[in-house]
Amino acid sequence: MRFLIFLILFFLIEIACKAQDTIWFLSGERLITSNYTLKTEDGMLTYFKGKKEKKVGLEYVFSVHEKNGYEKVFYEPTSIENTPFSVEQMRSFIKGEFEASEHYKATGATIIGVTAGIGGIYLFPILKAPVFWSPVLPTGTSAIIGSTNICEKKIIKKFPQYTNDEYFISGYSEIVKQKRISHSIVGGVIGLAVGVASALIIKP
Numbered sequence: 259m260r261f262l263i264f265l266i267l268f269f270l271i272e273i274a275c276k277a278q279d280t281i282w283f284l285s286g287e288r289l290i291t292s293n294y295t296l297k298t299e300d301g302m303l304t305y306f307k308g309k310k311e312k313k314v315g316l317e318y319v320f321s322v323h324e325k326n327g328y329e330k331v332f333y334e335p336t337s338i339e340n341t342p343f344s345v346e347q348m349r350s351f352i353k354g355e356f357e358a359s360e361h362y363k364a365t366g367a368t369i370i371g372v373t374a375g376i377g378g379i380y381l382f383p384i385l386k387a388p389v390f391w392s393p394v395l396p397t398g399t400s401a402i403i404g405s406t407n408i409c410e411k412k413i414i415k416k417f418p419q420y421t422n423d424e425y426f427i428s429g430y431s432e433i434v435k436q437k438r439i440s441h442s443i444v445g446g447v448i449g450l451a452v453g454v455a456s457a458l459i460i461k462p
Contacts (some may be wrong), residue, residue, distance in 0.1 A: 280323040281305070283314070284333065285349070286355020286433060320352055347425045352428025357417065362434050364441035366404055371442035374399040375449020379457055392453070396446025404439040406457065 281289040281303070294305035301316045321457050337432040343351065378395035378430040382388065413420075420426040 279325055280318040281321070282352055283318050284318055285350065286352050286429065287360050288356055289290060292325075307331040320348065343425070349441055350420075350423050350425035351429035354420070354423075354426040354431075355433045356429075357426075358430040358433035358437070361416075362430075362437055364434075364437040367438040367441040370403065371445020371447075372449040372452070373445075374442075375446040375450070375451075376453040376456070379453025381449060392450060393446070396442070396449060400439055400442040400446060403442045404435060406438075408434050 274450045278290050278292040279294070281291065281294065283289070283355055289305065289307075291305055294303060298316070302313055303316055303319055304311065304313050306312070320333045321329050323329045333345060333347055333348055334344065335348075374396040375392075378392035381391050381395060382391045410427055410431070413427050417426070417430075
């Protein structure tokens with residue numbers, strides 16, 4: 259009975275999604291909606307995310323895929339860091355960004371950030387350095403994490419269908435790097451707070 263209910267809900271959601279348009283942003287974000295306004299003469303896209311109205315320039319929009327199957331591509335081929343991106347290459351890049359946003363969990367970066375934050379509170383006093391230097395350790399850790407190359411073999415293992423698609427891999431790697439940095443920064447802040455709290459508690 260539960261399976262039947264789940265199956266019915268799945269089909270209802272599927273039908274609802276097909277009855278709406280899909281907007282792809284260059285950031286890799288996908289928006290499925292019917293509540294938006296597109297003004298090409300102003301170069302603006304207005305849409306609602308929840309109850310909040312948002313506006314974005316069309317230069318940040320890759321395409322709008324309408325429910326009838328028609329796709330309007332707004333992206334114009336350009337070069338990023340001296341690398342040319344055609345429409346299809348950018349499509350692959352965005353697909354990689356989307357998959358990383360949806361599936362990659364930067365848990366390790368968070369843990370490392372927390373550890374570095376706590377460590378900074380205790381390390382610098384041991385080194386006879388001012389305690390206000392403590393944020394240096396988590397900040398440096400985030401910089402190192404951000405400069406670390408992503409293992410392409412792991413991406414290919416997870417998405418073997420994109421083995422020879424360097425643009426998908428590049429898009430996936432870009433979001434992974436961003437997630438690692440942001441999670442390590444958040445972890446560092448949490449670690450600093452935990453370190454300060456624990457130091458005050460155990461202080462004789």
